[in-house]
Amino acid sequence: xxxxxxxxxxxxxxxxxxxxxxxxxxxxxxxxxxxxxxxxxxxxxxxxxxxxxxxxxxxxxxxxxxxxxxxxxxxxxxxxxxxxxxxxxxxxxxxxxxxxxxxxxxxxxxxxxxxxxxxxxxxxxxxxxxxxxxxxxxxxxxxxxxxxxxxxxxxxxxxxxxxxxxxxxxxxxxxxxxxxxxxxxxxxxxxxxxxxxxxxxxxxxxxxxxxxxxxxxxxxxxxxxxxxxxxxxxxxxxxxxxxxxxxxxxxxxxxxxxxxxxxxxxxxxxxxxxxxxxxxxxxxxxxxxxxxxxxxxxxxxxxxxxxxxxxxxxxxxxxxxxxxxxxxxxxxxxxxxxxxxxxxxxxxxxxxxxxxxxxxxxxxxxxxxxxxxxxxxxxxxxxxxxxxxxxxxxxxxxxxxxxxxxxxxxxxxxxxxxxxxxxxxxxxxxxxxxxxxxxxxxx
Amino acid sequence: xxxxxxxxxxxxxxxxxxxxxxxxxxxxxxxxxxxxxxxxxxxxxxxxxxxxxxxxxxxxxxxxxxxxxxxxxxxxxxxxxxxxxxxxxxxxxxxxxxxxxxxxxxxxxxxxxxxxx
Numbered sequence: 334x335x336x337x338x339x340x341x342x343x344x345x346x347x348x349x350x351x352x353x354x355x356x357x358x359x360x361x362x363x364x365x366x367x368x369x370x371x372x373x374x375x376x377x378x379x380x381x382x383x384x385x386x387x388x389x390x391x392x393x394x395x396x397x398x399x400x401x402x403x404x405x406x407x408x409x410x411x412x413x414x415x416x417x418x419x420x421x422x423x424x425x426x427x428x429x430x431x432x433x434x435x436x437x438x439x440x441x442x443x444x445x446x447x448x449x450x451x452x453x454x455x456x457x458x459x460x461x462x463x464x465x466x467x468x469x470x471x472x473x474x475x476x477x478x479x480x481x482x483x484x485x486x487x488x489x490x491x492x493x494x495x496x497x498x499x500x501x502x503x504x505x506x507x508x509x510x511x512x513x514x515x516x517x518x519x520x521x522x523x524x525x526x527x528x529x530x531x532x533x534x535x536x537x538x539x540x541x542x543x544x545x546x547x548x549x550x551x552x553x554x555x556x557x558x559x560x561x562x563x564x565x566x567x568x569x570x571x572x573x574x575x576x577x578x579x580x581x582x583x584x585x586x587x588x589x590x591x592x593x594x595x596x597x598x599x600x601x602x603x604x605x606x607x608x609x610x611x612x613x614x615x616x617x618x619x620x621x622x623x624x625x626x627x628x629x630x631x632x633x634x635x636x637x638x639x640x641x642x643x644x645x646x647x648x649x650x651x652x653x654x655x656x657x658x659x660x661x662x663x664x665x666x667x668x669x670x671x672x673x674x675x676x677x678x679x680x681x682x683x684x685x686x687x688x689x690x691x692x693x694x695x696x697x698x699x700x701x702x703x704x705x706x707x708x709x710x711x712x713x714x715x716x717x718x719x720x721x722x723x724x725x726x727x728x729x730x731x732x733x734x735x736x737x738x739x740x741x742x743x744x745x746x747x748x749x750x751x752x753x754x755x756x757x758x759x760x761x762x763x764x765x766x767x768x769x770x771x772x773x774x775x776x
Numbered sequence: 777x778x779x780x781x782x783x784x785x786x787x788x789x790x791x792x793x794x795x796x797x798x799x800x801x802x803x804x805x806x807x808x809x810x811x812x813x814x815x816x817x818x819x820x821x822x823x824x825x826x827x828x829x830x831x832x833x834x835x836x837x838x839x840x841x842x843x844x845x846x847x848x849x850x851x852x853x854x855x856x857x858x859x860x861x862x863x864x865x866x867x868x869x870x871x872x873x874x875x876x877x878x879x880x881x882x883x884x885x886x887x888x889x890x891x892x893x
Contacts, residue, residue: 420854426805427825431852489808496810496847497822503883504814504845511784511887512840571780574883578778587881591851 369448370469370607372413374626377450378759380677380690380723380739383471383605383628383647391416392761413450415469419443432485432594437474444473448607456748457613458662464612471605471628478599480636488590494536495583501532503574510566518561522553529553552580598636604629613661623657626650641681647692649673655698658747665747668696668717673744675721685728694719694744719744723755735761779879783870783886789893792835796864796890798844799828803859803871806852814843828863837890844886850876862886 368383369392392415419442434440448469455465505528506521508514515521529552533545540548555576561569578584605628611621629648634640651671658667675692696719699712723741730736739757746752790796800811800823811823813831816839821829831842850858855876862870862884872884 417854420805423804423859425801425803425826427802428806428808428851431806492808492849493810493824496808496849497812499847499883500810500812500822500845503847503885504812504820504843507843507845507885507887508814508840511843567780567782571777574780575777584778584881587849587851591853591880594851595853 369413369415369446369450370471370605370626370628371415371448371450371467372411372469374469374607374609374624375411375413375450375452375455375465375467377411377413377452378739378757380688380725383603383630411450411452411454413448415446415448417444417446419445428489433477440474441472444471446471455611458665458748460748463615466610466612467607468610469605469607471603474602474604475597476600476602481597481599484593484598484636488586488593491586492583492590495581495586498532498536498581499574499577499583501536502529502577503570506570506573510563510570513563516563518557518559521561522557525556526553548580552576555580596634596640598634598640600631600633602629602631611657611661621654621657623654625652643679643681645677645679647673647675647677647690662747666717666750667698667747668715669698671696673721685726688725688727690721690723692721692744694721733762737761778881778883779874780883780885781872781874783872783884786869786886786888787891788864788867788869788888789891790834790837790865791893792833794834794865794893796831796834796837797828797866798823798831799861799863799866800826800846801861801863802826803861804850804857805855807848807850807858807860809846809848811844811846814845816840816842834890834892838892841887841889844884844888846884847881848884849881858882860884864888 368378368380370383372378373380373383434443448467448471450467450469452465454462456462502525506525509521509524515524526549530549533549537545537548556573559569559572559576605626607626608622609624611623612619613621627650630645632643632645635642649672651673653667653669653671655667655669658665671694673692673694675690677688677690679686679688696717698715700715702711702713704710721742721744723739723743725737725739727735727737737757737759739755739759741755742753743755744753788796798813798821800809802809802825808825810825813821813823813829815821815831815837817832817836819832819836821831823829831837844862846860848858848860857876858872858874858879860872861868862872869888870886872882874882
């Protein structure tokens with residue numbers, strides 16, 4: 334018992350320390366609500382619909398209601414980790430190769446993530462708490478379309494054009510000062526002006542002549558306000574580069590392009606699998622695999638005004654090991670084959686997201702009813718149906734920590750079938766991309 | 777303010793008749809960029825993303841410093857760093873690395889002298 338509490342404390346402290354390390358740097362990609370296949374099959378999250386994974390290479394989640402029976406705060410004893418190994422290493426992947434993978438195999442490899450989840454409170458039919466472990470895998474396929482390709486090509490050519498302009502003008506500016514071709518700001522402007530004019534006139538073909546002239550004039554006016562120390566010109570050149578960058582609105586273009594890549598419009602399909610490992614006597618040498626799940630989740634993301642909106646379908650097949658459940662859940666009604674089908678709608682805003690799902694379940698099992706005159710076993714088929722509706726609210730405490738709350742009516746649980754209310758709070762931590770270097774714990 | 781990373785006073789001794797090839801190699805995933813190599817005289821060269829260009833013979837590059845100016849951006853959410861290698865005639869002269877949390881759109885400037893070997 335004492336060991337168990339220490340374990341919990343160490344786990345929690347480790348996660349919090351990792352979290353602090355992670356937050357010591359500004360993170361670039363926001364985390365999403367936890368939805369790993371492993372935590373789903375273990376029942377740590379009530380949702381049947383697995384949302385597409387976030388871009389974090391390593392995620393951890395703690396699951397708990399955080400309030401004990403006596404109203405006191407409790408340390409979570411359920412946790413989950415999800416890891417995407419491909420992104421721990423550089424592959425010199427060009428942006429084009431990233432955006433347009435050559436085949437399904439490339440997508441499978443890049444998007445493959447592996448999850449593990451653990452609980453010390455996997456209850457058997459007699460209400461005894463045992464250890465449960467779950468392992469999961471998932472990958473995503475993005476199905477490109479013509480509109481997406483057009484959008485990407487527009488961004489790509491605009492950014493390349495801006496980068497070329499910055500480089501042509503910037504390299505000349507550096508050359509003038511490094512090679513001491515000018516003695517003061519007036520000489521600098523006089524010499525750089527022709528480069529600015531030529532470069533903008535040649536590379537911004539979309540602009541009218543008047544607009545180009547106005548842009549050139551604005552740059553020259555801004556540059557003339559700078560002060561130049563000929564012996565220490567780095568800060569001058571930095572400011573000069575920033576004037577060009579600001580006038581070309583390169584940062585805005587970059588941010589829009591980046592945002593579009595993260596939320597590409599159109600269809601994607603997630604495939605996931607998870608398996609549960611139960612230790613009914615809490616002895617490592619005795620384990621069962623009582624359940625497998627397989628998910629197929631098509632997702633459509635809208636664009637423009639409705640880009641905050643995403644719809645997801647779900648088909649989940651679950652198989653139950655009848656021998657295990659007959660032994661350890663004697664009084665429970667279990668169906669061997671279960672198919673869930675439904676949809677979810679999700680809205681994402683700056684700090685929070687809301688998801689609502691409606692899922693139906695069709696279950697069936699074959700029960701032996703004796704033998705025929707030739708000794709062949711006879712079976713009776715039993716069917717059942719159920720329904721789940723669930724709402725989730727997720728709030729980003731920071732880009733690396735997300736708090737999720739789910740409320741709704743779930744499928745009838747194996748234990749206490751009448752207890753279908755869901756009220757669950759969870760925390761999800763993102764650790765960014767561990768590299769070979771950061772994973773070398775011996776250093 | 778956008779960050780510029782400068783690598784100054786680089787030298788690459790080379791004989792007059794030897795050709796000089798400058799290479800930009802994107803090591804980290806998902807980089808995009810344009811590089812302009814401003815050589816002494818009019819024959820400046822451009823490299824779209826990664827690749828290499830013949831920038832002249834040793835004798836063409838004497839006197840002034842050659843400026844290699846790269847405007848880089850990294851747009852993919854899975855990548856945390858920007859790592860780019862600059863090579864001359866297959867010899868590494870600079871390996872630039874910065875975390876994206878520091879700058880997602882770095883400008884990288886190399887000032888290189890090509891003295892006689």
